[in-house]
Amino acid sequence: MRDFLPADKARRERVLAVIRERYRAHGFDEIETPVVEEYDRLHAGVGGDNEKLSFSILRRGLDAEKIRDAAEDPAALSDLGLRYDLTVPLARFYATNRGQLPGVFRAIQIGPVWRAERPQKGRYRQFVQCDIDIIGDESARAEAELITASLDTIDALGLEGGTVRVNDRRALEWMLDSFGFTADERPGVLITIDKLDKIGPDGVATELRERQATASAVDAFEAFLKRPQTLEHNPYGERQIRKALPEGAPDELIAHLVGLGEAVVAARPDAGEPPLQYDPFLVRGMGYYTGTIFELAHPSVSYSLGGGGRYDGMIGRFLSQQVPAVGFSIGFERIVDLVAEREADAAASIVLVHDKDVPVPELLTHKAALLRGTAARVRLERRPKNLHALLERSAADGYTGFATVSAGQEAGTLEVKPLG
Incomplete structure (x- = not known):
């Protein structure tokens, strides 16, 4: 956790002002949620590893004897916790206030979140997230709006040239099934696939064998990773998506991804190179993603500057019916250090x-x-x-x-x- 001197604080507020202005220009409305949520909601199994990093708040009125008796059960000691992201609070917010919100709700949420990270460079226990979400729209239009608004925002910050890597968790699951991985081993397989950029195809195959994944499936996957490929000028289109997947990919998934690309390109006719790139091995670690997923990249850095995806199943945990939802989060702490000081600001x-x-x-x-x-x-x-x-x-x-x-x-x- 950090203090910010006046110049740093002013710089952060200037960047936040641009982000808010561009998000609002795209029709999103800002809301605010408490920094504290119920313990059971934060540990509902949808937050992935972030649940393990959450800060819990001790129940009021516990004496030393009660704490000692409940020491083996953290849930018995805590009934509240600090939010580790803004998506879980948004789902609770929507379920609570649905009657006062439009059928398709476009939300901005900007605020601090907390995770019990190990102290190291670039890892903070308190940091700001900047989220936009669309609730109530199951079409690809929602994803296209989020991607367009996010690219427009980083352009306004002077970071032109950003691209968005796109995948779909349903396509990823279909691909693993086509290779022969069982449903039980897929979560571990996805963890390994997520390391592909770092350890390469050989490293992925080795780790999958160490995990004792189905041998024939690992062999088939390794052969697919090492297949000969030709470079394409356009990184996103029906031809490129079909080439990136095994033969027989479901037509409805292909059509969804192609339609998303066409919508984003149409919204940014002057952007030059296509702003999307299809990545069949993009995973996104959060357990609540159910469909399209994406990550924001910029040529000036090797790491992502944001990301998100569709999480249609989460709000249904708080309501008696399912509600489609999709969100995009800009990595504020990463972006703020890249934004150049402009003369007009100073x-x-x-x-x-x-x-x-x-x-x-x-x-x-x-x-x-x-x-x-x-x-x-x-x-x-x-x-x-x-x-x-x-x-x-x-x-x-x-x-x-x-x-x-x-x-x-x-x-x-x-x-x-x-x-x-």
Whole structure:
């Protein structure tokens, strides 16, 4: 968990403002949910490994004896927990407030989440997630809206050139079934497949054999991974999707994926290269995904900048009927470090350095004059013995200029000089 100095906080808020503005431009409405959810809801078996990383809250009123007696059962000690993502709270929110929401609900959720990660570089126990979700639409239009809004958002942040890798959990399950993997061994097989980019086909085959997966299925899968392939200029289309899957893939799945690509391309006619890439081995680890899944990539980094997918079964856990749902989460902590400082964001932030004897009314008059002019932000500072140190600190805080004022100086006569 981290503290943020003023310049860092201002930078984060500028990025969040762009994200909110672009999401709202695409028809999404922001909601807010509590940071605390019921323990049983957070441990309902839909959060994958994140459930193991959740922070639990001790029941109120427990004495030492009760804690000792219940030590072997965490659920007996805790009835609440900090949210580890924003999707589980959204499902509960929708079930609770459904009567006041439209039939197709487009939600923005931006806020902190908590996971008990081991301290290491790039792993935080508290971090911000930026989610958009569409509830009540089972068509590919919902996925296309999410992808289009997310690509538009990173473009607005100056990260043009992003692409989205797409797969479908149903296609993945069909592929594993076609090779001969049993239903019981598929969860472990998916964990190994998810490492394909890191360990390669040989590493995947070796690990599957170590898992004692069905030998004939491993052989067939290994042969498929090592089959000769020709490069395609267009990474997403019916021809490319069929070539990426074993023969006999269900036509309805192919049609769904193709339709999604056509919708996104139509929405971004000036984007240049197709923004989608079909990846038959994209897994996404969350246990609640039921259909289309996707990850956001950018050529400047090797890791993903976000992702999501369809989770049609989750809301049904809280209602007596199933409700389709799909979401996309931008990795805010990863993106904020990539966004370049823009001149428009930092312009006209002025430190007004004054002598000790300048009367307060004069100071406020000068400050008001600057704010009525081009200054978006003015901070008053008494002149110290070491002016250079003050100006250095002000520049680090995001200020771009300074002016000095003496007693009796007329308003409008200040000379603003650049910092740095």
